[in-house]
Amino acid sequence: MLRQFRRNSDGSAAIEAAIFAPLFLVIMLGITDLGAGMFVNMTANAAAQAGAAYAAINTNSTCTAPMTAACLSGIETAMNDAANNSSFCTGTVCLVSIGTCTDGSQKCISVTANYPYTPVLPDAVYTWGASPQTYSSTITIRIQ
């Protein structure tokens, strides 16, 4: 009986497929996660750039130190537009600060987009990742 089972090759393809399928699945979903993560990272980067550009352009008008509500609102609108998502800047996703620069100059603007991302595969697969993963992009510009 056992010998017959060993010798019988019927259904061996199914068994082999059953062994390799999870491996394929992990690879495929891993590629998907990498691509989607890159997209999210680029979105966060684009949003941070757009926010910083808004602040730089309006440095003579609304964007003065200390931070004004009008400037913050304009930056968040610019970031939402860049992310193509009208509710991109919710919670603590978009962080903006105007203050003294690290090199001692009077006015620096720093715009950060912390965009959370939940991969398809469980976090445990990505041992380097926190839960949930967050892609962060910061642009710091000296404007005076």
Place this chain on the structure above:
Amino acid sequence: MNSRFQKLFWKCSTGAVAVTTALVLPVLLGMASLGVEVGHWYLGQRQMQGAADAAAISAAAQYIEDYPTNPASTTYQMVGVSYALINGFTIPTSQVCLVTSSGNNCGTVLALDSRPLVCSNPPCVVVEIAQNTATWLTTKASFMPGAGVVQSIPTPTLLARAIVSAKNQSQTTITKGSDCILALANDTAAITVHGNGNLDANCGVAVDGGIDQNVSGTAVGGITFNGAPSSIHVSNLIVAASSTNCPGAHCFLYNPSTSALPASEVFTKTATADPYATQIAALFTTTPLGVKTGGVAIKTQGSGYTNGTCTFTVSGGAYYTTTSSPAQFTATISGGKVTAITAVTDPGAYATFPSGSVSATDTCGGSGATFTLTEGCWTWNSTLFPVVNGAVQALAGRKYCSINLNGAGSTNFRAGTYWIAGGDSCPGFCVSSNNATVTSDAAGVTFLLTNGEGSTANTYATAAITSGSVSLCAPGTSTGATCTTTNFGTQCTNAAGPTSCLLFVQNPAATASTASGLANPATTNTFDGNGTRTLSGLIYLPKQTFAEAGNGPILGCVGIIAKYIDVGGTPLFNNGCLPGNGIGGTTTTTTTWGTPYLYQ
């Protein structure tokens, strides 16, 4: 053996999936890794561009800060490098460079990235970030689909460039003055209102207290009232002295005219400078030269001229302006020869006067006559001018001894500038007949009162309008086809040339009035007249006295700058529409940050 093994090999399906996997997996992994790499390049490129933009704006900020004190500073390069690092990329200082209108120091940048440097508004700060993608590679090689062989993954160099204009913007803010009357004297009676006089002005009145004329000591200056009914009705009052000298019984608001001038419209200790000193001095640097009345002498009589009266047009010389015309005179011909000069019908206007033996063209067929011309002012003679619709048409652009309208009749001043060089039978610009009607073309006239000619060369011409109906418009003030009591205009177009908005302008070197009121008749300029008049433009008498004793409104853009102002009549002025910023206006220029403009 061989064939049997082969047959068995192809027939046996044992381990087929393992074999398939072994073959397909590397291809799949290779393609996946290539896809990941390419995706990574795009992500990296975006991050580089963001960092380049941030670094370029930051470097431009430093450049703008340094420029006023040290235009050659290269600190902006350090800042560019520093902010590229803050935003995640390390670059050498040579990749932060500057494009100016005369060149650039971007050799390294152009060697890396041959795209042209677009900078339409120099100077521009350029930041170039370059990354070799090999540094990011997770795998160095991959199966290439189709080729079936292992190939190395391409590693292009990614480039991101940001160009930011670092041009400062200057913003000029012009505050229009609200005043139309300015008295410059350092005298408590800089403005005198007497008798039933009422200075009624829909504008501010300023008294400079001598500050502008560099009078040492304390600035005094204000308004003196002689006579219980004398009053002013003005929009506001500004004096350099500590007190306006303007009691409530005499000082009223223009509108409503029954209200006393409120304290909020009275300003003390505020000097008001003459804003036109420089502009007006330039008008008197050169005066046109012309043939004086009786200034033609016959040198050679010539021959072949038709007997009678002949008109000659002078040849030679250089015109005062390109539009000037040559001098003309009439002469009597007898026996085919020029025997006598009848009149100088046009003195011409020359920068270089025709000298020596001067020839002239004629319409009488002769030749050979030459003349000697004498330069000087031209005496007003209304019979020499053309008459249109019953009005004598005065010639503009000429130098007159005086303009003496002492008879009845209409005189229209054609558009242009009239130089009055000292006075002869009258002291300058005179209208003394009650039945005289004086008008100007709508394009506007300017009367320049100066000296050097006439009966006494040292005397400066003055204005003496003692009666008559006067409607005169300065260039840029009239809105209609003629300057009348309806087309005087309430705005002045400054674009009408250097004499825009200027009506009567006296040479600032003129003999000064030394006392208020009418105490100095020789230096008093009178602007009386009948009923409603139009004097549209600035009347500028910085050293002398402006006197007004006529009754009725004075229409147009009336502005008055004089050392002393004396009002015995009841003139009613509109707000002055004056050249430049008007009286009491300011121009402030502030340099502001240019809006950072990203080109690439």
